[in-house]
Amino acid sequence: MLIEIGHVEAIFRYPVKSMGGERLEVAKMGWHGLDGDRRLAFRRMDDRSGFPWLTASQLPDLLLFAPHREDGAEGDFPTHIRTPDSEVTTVFGEDLAAEVGRRYGAPVQMMRLNHGIFDEASISVIAFDTVREIERLAGRSPDVRRFRPNVVVRLLRSVPFQEDEWLGGVLSFGEGDDAPAITVTMRDVRCSMVNLDPDSASPAPEVLKAVVRANQNNAGIYGAVTRIGQLAVGQTILLRAVTEKRERG
Numbered sequence: 001m002l003i004e005i006g007h008v009e010a011i012f013r014y015p016v017k018s019m020g021g022e023r024l025e026v027a028k029m030g031w032h033g034l035d036g037d038r039r040l041a042f043r044r045m046d047d048r049s050g051f052p053w054l055t056a057s058q059l060p061d062l063l064l065f066a067p068h069r070e071d072g073a074e075g076d077f078p079t080h081i082r083t084p085d086s087e088v089t090t091v092f093g094e095d096l097a098a099e100v101g102r103r104y105g106a107p108v109q110m111m112r113l114n115h116g117i118f119d120e121a122s123i124s125v126i127a128f129d130t131v132r133e134i135e136r137l138a139g140r141s142p143d144v145r146r147f148r149p150n151v152v153v154r155l156l157r158s159v160p161f162q163e164d165e166w167l168g169g170v171l172s173f174g175e176g177d178d179a180p181a182i183t184v185t186m187r188d189v190r191c192s193m194v195n196l197d198p199d200s201a202s203p204a205p206e207v208l209k210a211v212v213r214a215n216q217n218n219a220g221i222y223g224a225v226t227r228i229g230q231l232a233v234g235q236t237i238l239l240r241a242v243t244e245k246r247e248r249g
Contacts, residue, residue, distance in 0.1 A: 002238040008173060009128055009154040011231055015078045017041035017117050018056040020066040026232045029180045031225050032115045033122030034150055036076025041117040042100055042108040053117055056193050059104045060201040123182050126220030127153045133160035137210035145198040149220060153237055163221045168242030174235040182223030190219050
């Protein structure tokens, strides 16, 4: 039996890792997350680690760069980037790499990976109720963009951090056998990026402190896609809990 837990409140996609996101009404969820999500990222050319990607944790200004597509451009990838100084340059242009490298203090190179560049998993979900509680504890107005989710849930049962109860279960978005679905694989352990204001990149350390205090530094969940399909704002979200699968298994 499936349990209705809420509906899709908002959908976000982030074409370039750590840059500004896009709020969507509909999105295709494929095996590697939302089409066009985090398929591009800047590589730190002097970094030889297993994770050489430049993020807002190292350069908060990245949040202020806005990817967009020119009218008539095909596909899910941006064609241009608007810089914090309102200059517009092509995604793979030398000017953009030079500007980001100047702000970072070392050379960078734009890269494209067809399967995406993710920290932990290809889909992230958070409940608006969780965001509202964190921001209440931090003394700030709720802003889901701080948490950079793919899907924001409006819960039927308004309990913050309810996402922890979904661990190991399956979330379906919409009804029917063809509804897109994810298996909830892990909690989303938060870092200092939640402190950064999406509009100014200014830090507010009290936000991460609130997450630590309220829920041991966890807020939201990650998932692995188990059924592809179309996500849409307003879709009913259904949960098949892990306990039911064990009883049947």
